[in-house]
Amino acid sequence: MDLKSGSLLWLDSVDHLKSYPRVAQNLSCDVVVVGGGESGALISHELIKAGLDTILVDKRKIGHGSSSANTGLLQFSNDKTLTSCIETYGVEHGVRYYHLCLEGVEKVEALARECSIEPEFVRRDSLYFASSEQDLPLLQKEYKTLKKYGFNVDYMHRGDVEQSFSFSKPGAIYAKGDAEVNPFKLTVGLIEANAGKGLRVFENTEVVDHREGEDEVTLLVKGDYTIRSKFVVYAMGYEAQQMKRNPNAVLGTSFAIATEPVSHFPGWKDRCLIWETVRPYLYARTTADNRIIIGGLDEPYIKKDQRERHLQSKRDHLLQSLLSLFPDLEGINVDYYWGAVFGSTHDGFPIIGPQPEFPRSFFALNYGGNGTMYCTIAAELIRDFIVKGEHPDAPIFSNFRVPNKSNKINNGNA
Numbered sequence: 001m002d003l004k005s006g007s008l009l010w011l012d013s014v015d016h017l018k019s020y021p022r023v024a025q026n027l028s029c030d031v032v033v034v035g036g037g038e039s040g041a042l043i044s045h046e047l048i049k050a051g052l053d054t055i056l057v058d059k060r061k062i063g064h065g066s067s068s069a070n071t072g073l074l075q076f077s078n079d080k081t082l083t084s085c086i087e088t089y090g091v092e093h094g095v096r097y098y099h100l101c102l103e104g105v106e107k108v109e110a111l112a113r114e115c116s117i118e119p120e121f122v123r124r125d126s127l128y129f130a131s132s133e134q135d136l137p138l139l140q141k142e143y144k145t146l147k148k149y150g151f152n153v154d155y156m157h158r159g160d161v162e163q164s165f166s167f168s169k170p171g172a173i174y175a176k177g178d179a180e181v182n183p184f185k186l187t188v189g190l191i192e193a194n195a196g197k198g199l200r201v202f203e204n205t206e207v208v209d210h211r212e213g214e215d216e217v218t219l220l221v222k223g224d225y226t227i228r229s230k231f232v233v234y235a236m237g238y239e240a241q242q243m244k245r246n247p248n249a250v251l252g253t254s255f256a257i258a259t260e261p262v263s264h265f266p267g268w269k270d271r272c273l274i275w276e277t278v279r280p281y282l283y284a285r286t287t288a289d290n291r292i293i294i295g296g297l298d299e300p301y302i303k304k305d306q307r308e309r310h311l312q313s314k315r316d317h318l319l320q321s322l323l324s325l326f327p328d329l330e331g332i333n334v335d336y337y338w339g340a341v342f343g344s345t346h347d348g349f350p351i352i353g354p355q356p357e358f359p360r361s362f363f364a365l366n367y368g369g370n371g372t373m374y375c376t377i378a379a380e381l382i383r384d385f386i387v388k389g390e391h392p393d394a395p396i397f398s399n400f401r402v403p404n405k406s407n408k409i410n411n412g413n414a
Contacts, residue, residue: 001238001239001242001341002303002304002341003065003066003069003237003238003239003340003341004065004066004068004069004338004339004340004341005304005307005308005311005338005339005340006308006311006336006337006338006339007335007336007337007338008068008069008336008338009258009287009291009293009335009336009338010068010069010070010072010182010183010184010185011064011068011184012336013182013184013185014117014184014185014188017061017188018062018188018192018195019061019203020062020195020201020202020203021202021203022202022203022204022205022223023057023202023205023221023223023225023227024223024225025225026225026226026227026228027055027200027225027226027227027228028227028228028229029053029054029055029200029227029228029229030047030052030053030054030229030230030231031047031052031053031054031055031229031230031231031232031233031386032054032055032056032057032217032219032227032229032231032232032233033047033054033055033056033057033232033233033235034057034058034207034219034232034233034234034235034236035056035058035065035234035235035236035237035364036056036057036058036060036061036062036063036065036187036191036201036203037058037063037065037066037067037187037235037237038067038070038183038186038187038371038372038375039235039237039364039366039371039375039378039379040056040058040191040233040235041063041186041187041188041190041191041194042111042190042375042376042378042379043233043235043364043375043378043379043382043383044056044191044194044199045111045114045190045194045379046379046380046382046383047233047382047383047386048194048197048198048199049383050383050386050387052386052387053198054198054199054200055199055200055201055202055227055229056191056199056200056201056202057201057202057203057205057207057221057227058202058203058204058205059204059205059206059207060203060204061203061204062187062188062191062201062203063184063187063188063191065237065239066237066238066340066341067183067184067187068183068184069256069338069340070183070184070371070372071183071256071283071285071293071295072180072181072182072183072285072293072372073178073180073273073275073283073285074104074105074108074178074179074180074181074372074373075101075105075126075175075178075273075370075373076098076099076101076102076104076105076151076175076177076178076373077098077101077126077128077146077175077178077370078097078098078101078348078368078369078370079279079344079348079368079369079370080347080348080349080368081138081142081145082094082095082098082142082145082146082149082151083138083141083142083145084348085097085098085348085349086145088347088348089349089396089401093395093396095149096393096396097349097396098146098149098151100373100376100377100393101370101373101374101377102151102177103376104372104373104374104375104376104377105177105178105179105373107376108121108179108181108186108372108376109121109123109179111186111190112181112186114190114193115185115186115189115190115192115193116189116190116192116193116196117185117188117189117192118185118189119181119182119183119185119186119189119190120180120181120182120185120287120288121179121180121181121186122179122180122181122288123178123179124178124179124180124270124271124272124273124285125174125175125176125178125269125270125272125273126174126175126178126272126273126274126275127156127161127165127172127173127174127175127269127272127273127274127275128172128173128174128175128275128276128277129161129169129171129172129173129274129275129276129277130169130170130171130172130276130277131169131276131277131278131281132170132277132278133170135170135277135278136170136171138277139171139172139173139277140155140171142173143155143173146173146175151175151177152175152176152177153173153174153175153176154173154174155171155172155173155174156171156172156173156174157171158170158171160172164269165267165268165269165325166266166267166268166325166326166327166328167267167324167325167326174272178273180273180285180286180287181372182287182288183372186372205221205222206221206222207219207220207221208220208221208222210232210361212358212359212360212361213360215230216228216229216230216360217229217230217231217232217360217361219232230360231360231361231362231386232358232360232361232362233361233362233363233364233382234361234362234363234364235364235378237343237366238251238341238342238343238367240363240365241343244355244357244358244363246351246355246365246399248345248346248347248351248399249343249344249345249351249365249367250343250344250345250346250367251301251341251342251343252298252299252300252301252341252342252343252344253298253299253300253301253302253307253339253340253341253342254280254295254296254297254298254299254339254340254342255295255296255297255298255310255311255314255315255318255337255338255339255340256293256294256295256296256318256337256338256339256340257293257294257295257315257318257319257322257334257336257337257338258287258291258292258293258334258335258336258337259291259292259293259319259322259329259332259333259334259335260291260332260333260334260335261289261290261291262290262291262292262329262332263290265286265292265326266326266328266329267326267328268286268326271285271286273285274325280296280297280298281296282294282295282296282297282318282321283295283296283369284322284325291335292322292329292332294318294319294321294322295318296318296321297314297317297318298342301341307339308339310339311337311338311339312337314337314339315334315337318337319332319334343365343367343368344367344368344369345365345367345368347401348368349368349396349397349401350364350365350366350367350368350371350374350377350378350397351363351365351367351397351398351399352364352365352366352374352377352378352381352382352394352397352398353381353382353385353394353397353398353399354385354399355399356399362382362385362386363399364378364379364382366378377393377397378397381393381394381397
């Protein structure tokens with residue numbers, strides 16, 4: 001699957017990228033992680049910490065899949081509001097989901113200190129504004145829900161927004177506890193750090209077949225070599241849908257631009273993360289080298305040639321959206337613009353854990369606008385599935401979950 005098109009900001013942010021060999025002999029281990037993006041990096045980190053002999057493989061160069069197109073916003077809030085999560089799955093699991101995402105920001109901050117490359121982790125506040133007057137009731141309800149369950153948020157009326165920003169919006173939630181990161185540096189830096197701790201890393205190594213036995217899994221890779229392991233973790237992102245289609249998964253296309261560096265950020269309170277209530281939404285952030293990233297304009301899934309035909313018009317549309325928020329940036333140039341495959345789920349939660357037909361395998365389908373936070377959740381869940389056989393939060397993210405009227409999670413096995 002061609003995951004991305006255009007010119008990618010993050011790939012130019014690392015001058016000297018470490019290379020890894022391809023598999024050139026038969027191998028064995030405790031766990032194979034298939035996928036060398038953010039998800040694979042965080043999962044293999046947890047497995048190495050747990051003392052498991054772990055191999056990580058990717059059919060591309062490490063970090064060159066969807067992680068190189070990730071825009072690196074780290075938030076506890078999700079595409080699915082806390083209010084909606086509670087309505088779908090009840091208070092216990094809805095609030096737990098949001099707390100896990102909040103904890104995920106803390107975990108990425110700790111992981112950033114372990115990377116061999118500085119991943120540009122910076123704490124940021126977030127502004128979530130009402131795109132129209134019609135969205136105000138739902139925004140105000142979400143603010144009350146977040147406040148009720150202990151999240152650090154304030155409400156901004158129109159006048160408050162106008163005092164802190166160069167634009168006017170009917171209302172907004174201002175949240176503390178979020179952050180930004182360079183996702184490519186996080187990925188390659190964490191994998192490189194763990195390679196020094198025993199993680200065996202192979203790139204340009206494509207898995208072409210798998211055979212699951214009672215006690216082990218055998219992966220066949222290009223070149224007719226095999227990797228035998230006790231367990232396999234599929235951290236292949238959106239390409240996992242080519243292997244095992246999930247009816248809860250939805251693939252789409254998203255677009256982003258990165259401007260040239262700017263000297264200042266007029267009308268942008270504390271360079272906070274910005275997003276909005278309308279769906280699909282626009283979002284914006286700044287970078288360590290003082291660029292502005294703005295993204296969105298999501299569409300249903302389109303193939304690479306169609307995506308590339310849309311790139312210039314999406315670039316221009318995103319630039320105009322940026323200038324409508326910050327008119328003092330008039331004349332700013334776009335240095336990078338890209339489109340990429342994007343995934344979500346119908347119910348708004350990622351899918352993490354075992355799936356039918358794969359009894360010794362685990363899937364990390366961290367689909368949604370908060371994918372990096374889902375990677376932190378998947379890393380801990382999958383580590384415990386392998387080491388302990390279970391995890392208390394597993395039902396929330398199970399492939400078998402269904403909402404029901406009792407406001408409890410039903411994992412489909414009862």
